[in-house]
Amino acid sequence: MNITPELITTIQRSFKTEKSPKTVKTRPCRIKFYGNFIVTHSGKTVWRNIGFAKSALLCHLQLDSTICHLIGGYYNAKELRTELEKAGLIEYVEVDIEDFAVQKKK
DSSP, rough: OOOOOOHHHHHHHSSOOOOOOOOOOOOOEEEEEEEEEEEEEEETOSSHHHHHHHHHHHHHHHHHHHHHHHTTTTGGHHHHHHHHTTTEEEEEEEEEEEHHHHHHHH
C-alpha cells in the first residue's frame, strides 16, 4: 500500500481532536509542627499535595484519644487544625520529590 500525503491528511481529518484538559500541577507536601517535620500515626511523611496533607493531619489528630480528650472530642479536631495553622504552629511545605528522594538515601 502506498501511503500518500492525501491519505495521511484524510486519516488526520477523520480523528476528532480534543484540547487537553487543564491539568492542575501539585507538588508533594510535608508538614511541619513547631518547626519540625512530622510523621503521622500511619508512618507517612510526604503527601501528594497540601489537601492530602491537611486531611492526614486531621485524621492524626482525630485518632489520638489524648488529643481528643483535651480538645473536647473528635469533632473539634478540624477547629484545632485551623487554629494551629493560624498560630503558625503548623506549616505545609511543598517539596521537590527529587530533593526528598536524595534525603531518603542519606
